[in-house]
Amino acid sequence: MSESQPIGVFDSGYGGLTVLKSIVQQLPHYDYVYLGDNARTPYGTRSFETVYHYTLECVQHLFDKGCRLVILACNTASAKALRNIQQLDLPIIAPDRRVLGVIRPTTEVIGNYSKTGHVGILATRGTVTSESYVVEIEKFFPALNVYQEACPMWVPLVENGEHRDPGADYFVKKHLDRLLNQSPNIDTLLLACTHYPLLLPKIRQFAPADLTILSQGDIVANSLRDYLHRHPEIDAQCSKGQSLTFYTTDSAEEFEQKAGLFWGKPVRAAWLKL
Known part of the structure; x- marks a missing residue:
C-alpha cells in the first residue's frame, strides 16, 4: 500500500496512550496515529454538545491524516459523542470509514469477571x-448490578504527576470507599477512565x-483484534x-514531557492546529 492509512x-x-500501548503490543504490525486534544482537556466536566463537537473535529483531523479506522480511547468521548458520530x-x-469506542468492548465482557453479579464503575x-x-451492560448482562462513582480529582492527580504521592491517598480511598459502600457484594x-491505571498501586492499597x-x-x-478479523475489508484498508x-493540540514539548508517564518511554510529538 503506497499511501499510509494508519489506525487513529x-x-x-x-490517558488514551495506555490503550494505544496495549493495542500496539497485541497488534504491532499496523501504522498508528495518536491525537491528544490537550488544549481542551478535560472533557469529563464538559457538556454533551461540547464533547461531541470537539470529538468530531478531532476525528475529522485523523481522517485527514489518512485514518480509515479511529478508536475513541476516551470514555467521555465514547459516552457523549460516539453514537452521534x-x-x-x-x-x-465518511461512509467508508469507521469510528469505535472503548465502552462497548468493556461492557461486552465485564459480566464474565464477576461471581457475585455486582460490579463497580470508577469514572x-x-x-x-x-x-x-x-x-x-444491561444489553449484555441484564442481571448484573452496576454501581458507579465519579472521581473528579483522579485525572488531575495523574496529569500533574501526583498519583504516587501520599496526598493522593485521601482522594483514592475516599472514592473507593464510596463505591464499595454502595454494596458489600x-x-x-x-x-x-484511561488515566486510572496509573493509580492502580494506590487503588490496590485500599x-x-x-x-x-x-x-x-x-x-x-x-x-x-477481533473486529479486524471479522471485518477483513477494514483490515485491508489499514x-x-x-x-x-503522535500529535497534540497543545504544546508538543509539554506533551513529550508528560506522555512518557503513560507510554512508558519517551515519545516525539508534533503540534496539530485546530
Missing part, C-alpha cells in the same frame, strides 16, 4: 452522568485483596508499516 487513536489528553456524521462525511463525572455503562471493579480490578487497555486491544506518530 484519539483521547482528550494523555456513528449514526449521524459518518454516513454523510469521570461526565461518564457517570451519561449512564453509558449502565445502559450498555461488589467483587469486580472497572477503571472506566481495595480488598480479593477484588478483581479491570483496566481497559487489554480489553480494547482484544476487541480491536496500512502495516509499524509506524507510530
Whole structure:
C-alpha cells in the first residue's frame, strides 16, 4: 500500500496512550496515529454538545491524516459523542470509514469477571452522568448490578504527576470507599477512565485483596483484534508499516514531557492546529 492509512487513536489528553500501548503490543504490525486534544482537556466536566463537537473535529483531523479506522480511547468521548458520530456524521462525511469506542468492548465482557453479579464503575463525572455503562451492560448482562462513582480529582492527580504521592491517598480511598459502600457484594471493579491505571498501586492499597480490578487497555486491544478479523475489508484498508506518530493540540514539548508517564518511554510529538 503506497499511501499510509494508519489506525487513529484519539483521547482528550494523555490517558488514551495506555490503550494505544496495549493495542500496539497485541497488534504491532499496523501504522498508528495518536491525537491528544490537550488544549481542551478535560472533557469529563464538559457538556454533551461540547464533547461531541470537539470529538468530531478531532476525528475529522485523523481522517485527514489518512485514518480509515479511529478508536475513541476516551470514555467521555465514547459516552457523549460516539453514537452521534456513528449514526449521524459518518454516513454523510465518511461512509467508508469507521469510528469505535472503548465502552462497548468493556461492557461486552465485564459480566464474565464477576461471581457475585455486582460490579463497580470508577469514572469521570461526565461518564457517570451519561449512564453509558449502565445502559450498555444491561444489553449484555441484564442481571448484573452496576454501581458507579465519579472521581473528579483522579485525572488531575495523574496529569500533574501526583498519583504516587501520599496526598493522593485521601482522594483514592475516599472514592473507593464510596463505591464499595454502595454494596458489600461488589467483587469486580472497572477503571472506566484511561488515566486510572496509573493509580492502580494506590487503588490496590485500599481495595480488598480479593477484588478483581479491570483496566481497559487489554480489553480494547482484544476487541480491536477481533473486529479486524471479522471485518477483513477494514483490515485491508489499514496500512502495516509499524509506524507510530503522535500529535497534540497543545504544546508538543509539554506533551513529550508528560506522555512518557503513560507510554512508558519517551515519545516525539508534533503540534496539530485546530
